Each structure stands twice: as structure tokens, then as C-alpha cells.
Amino acid sequence: MYGWRARLGLMTASGIIAPESEYWLMAPEGVSCHFTKMPFTGGGTKDIIEELKTAEKFLDEAVTLVADARPSAIALVGTGASFCGGYGYDQQLIQKMRSRIGNLPATTGASSAIAALKKVGARKISLAMPYVEDVARVGRKFIEDNGIQVVNSKWLNHRDSFEIAQIPRETIYNLAKEVDDPESDAVFISCVALFVVEIIETLEHDLKKPVVTTNQAIMWNLLRMCNINEKIEGFGELLSKY
Template sequence: MTDSLGPRLKVGVVVPSTNTSAQPELDAMRPDGVTNHTGRMLIDDDPMVDEPGFDRVMRGIRSSTHPAIRSVACCDPGCVLIGVSPESYWEGTETQGQVLASMRAAAGGRPVTMSPEAIKAALSAHDVRRIAVITPYLPVGDDSVSRFFTDSGYDLLSVQGLGMPSPAKISHVSETGLRDAVKEIDSADVEAIVQVGTNVAMSRLAAAAEFWLGKPVLSNNTVLYWHALRQNGIADRVRGFGSLLGEH
């Protein structure tokens, strides 16, 4: 027998305990017969205004990820989505495979979707290399994000940090602020705009921005959910969240 509400796929989702944007955004993207089941990485809402503070938040996320994965694995999901941005576990391309393997082990061998692989797959689907990136951070966090994209071989033309001082405050970024950030970093040379930070609610704004820019605008939550669905055999085109979910 199959799960009555999620007969096609149950998606386990783990997010930081401060995150209030990922769960509602991912739920809005669900195809029929797919359900999401969220566990929380227990972290404090520490300031991220300097390098020690940013590193403390990252350490909290890393140390609490495996317990959160194990908690959500108890409902026997078909896969697990790690709802954090790419720099959270990034120590370079040579270690990413080890990180992913450790997440899969914590998930009992289930498929795991993480931002590094999902973002690379999304950019490959659009066949782009020259990008601009929006982050929720102050410059100390922007540096980590920039390192991820440059280490991954992308031509990073611009980075725009939104300057949020703590993990919970990231959810306070408005659509107006996001619109202004998109306008600020866009140029004729930019092939795609990528937003990182799963506590930024940008999935619908990104879809609107694609329409008036005529280029991919990729929200972290949309990218993660698209990759989780496609990796696990769900090919439904979900409208209203941009070209990635609607066309790929």
C-alpha cells in the first residue's frame, strides 16, 4: 500500500529552525500526489555581521543537519531535500561528494538533493555560464557564495548582498527589495540571475522577473524542489514559478 496523500512521492525537507520561507514556498509548488514533510535543524538566531558570527551560524547548521535528516527519515520519505544555500557545506569541489554521501547515509540511503548539485543542474538546463547572484548576506557571507560559484567554474559577473543581519531576518526581505536587487545586478552580459538563501521568499518574484528580463531568474527554493522532483521521477510542469519548473 502507498501513502494516501503522497502516493507518488513523499519529500522529506530539512531547514534551519529560523527559516519561515522554504516550507510555504515548497508546499505551493507541490504536484498532485506529492507531499512535503519538514524537519528542523536547531540553530540560534545569531548575528551574521562579521566572520565569527557567520561561521557560528554555519557550524550550527552543519552540526544539526544529520539529526534533522534522521528525524524526517522516520516518516519514510522517498527522498530528502536539504533546504539551505550552497555555501553552508562548501569546502570546495573536492569535498562536496563526501558531504553528499554523509547526508545520504543519515537519510538511510535515500536520495538527497542539495543546493550545489541542484543549482548546477538548473544552470545546465538553461545552458548558461555567465551569471549574477543575489544573496541575503552582508559581505562576509557574499564571499563564501562567490567562492562556490567561481570554484564551480561559472563566470560570476556580479554579486548583490541584501545585508540581512541574522538567519531569521532573512525572511523579512520584501519583494520590492528583491525587485530592486534584480535591477541592480542585471546587465546585457548576464545570462542568468541566481538567488541563494532558502529563507528568501523569491519563487514568484523570480518568475515575474524572467518575464520582463527575458532570461532565467533562479530562486534557491524553486531550484531545489525542481531538482528533487526530477531526480525522483516526477516530471510534472508546475506553472507560476518560472521556466525551470514550467518547461524543464
């Protein structure tokens, strides 16, 4: 039977396809993943930051729907959608979710990333992103406002979620290597739309430092919220050591 240890309630945008594969790949025995979609692709012509903020408008309904799976903990599976409002916006979203579902443990992509980076001891990071510049700059500021110095950052100028999922692993690998700085304690690859968890260990081997991705960070955070402290191999130091 699936979910006998924990059921994870996961809410993500309709145009994002990576999490359904990545979370089941990382999930330990007895943990099940239950997804609810919210209408968003990122491919429109509107101001992209304002478009990301529309996730909040659909959050109440998404929480209500995912609650039907009786989850042990829930997450807004979105990085830009949870940092687009600046410092503290992710915490506002968490409170909104918890008020809707009876104070169940809840997190977001941005919140989990910050927690994960601090857990691996990263005070300075290199930041790799697929986003357009407007989103990338807001993301960088959010991280720095949360007490982590970004010593270098690069982005690929994509805005459509489905398009981001098509980025080859080789491109992500090369981006992470290019952005890495000797002064950084870790590399953070931001965006839940990327297929990236299967190359984390290769990157860590080659860069000789922790590599954190948003989906990996959310999975780690949710498992710890559910008091599952099992060390999971194959997806980087965050899950195998912390």
C-alpha cells in the same frame, strides 16, 4: 491522500520560515513536503561562516528524524549551509546524508542551484544575495569553482534568517534588476530564507532571461530525483520547461 506520488524530506534551520510555504506552493498533485528543523538562526555574534558549518553537526539527527516520514528523496534546505565549506563541501554533506538513510536520493541547496543553473544553460550569471559580505564572497567563489562565471553580484548585508524572511518582494525585485548584466545568461537569487518564488515569472518577463532561486532549484531537483517530470507553471522556466 498526500504523498501518493512522492514524499519530500526537507531539513532546514529553525530560524528559516519561507520553505514551508514555498515548497507546498510549488508541489504538484500527489507530492507532499515533510520538514525537520535544525537549531540555527544566523543572528548570533560568532563568525558567520563557522556558524553556518554547525548545520553539519545536527545533520545526522535531522536525517534520522525526517526518515520517519519514509521520504522518497531528501534535501538539506540551505544554501549557505551547503557552500560554506567551499568547493566539494555540498557533496560531502550529500554523502553524509545518504550514508545515514541508506543511499536514498539526496541533495542540498547549493548542489541543486548549480545543477539548475547548468540545466538552463547558464555559463555566466548575475548573483543576488541577502547575505553579509563574508557569506556572499564564499558563495560567489563556490559558484565559480563549479564552473559558472559570476559577471556581477550584489548583497543586502543581512545575517539573521528571520530578518531575511521580512525583506519585501519589491526589494528583492529591485536587487535582481540592479545586479542583472547584459552578459549574464541567468540571474540566481540565493538563499532559502527569502520569500521569492512568486515573483520569479515577473522577473523573467522583465529581464528576458531565466531566474533561478534556491527553493525553486531544490524542488526541481527533488522532483526529477523522484522521476516526476511534470512541467509546473507559475514559478519560472526551470520548473515549466526542464
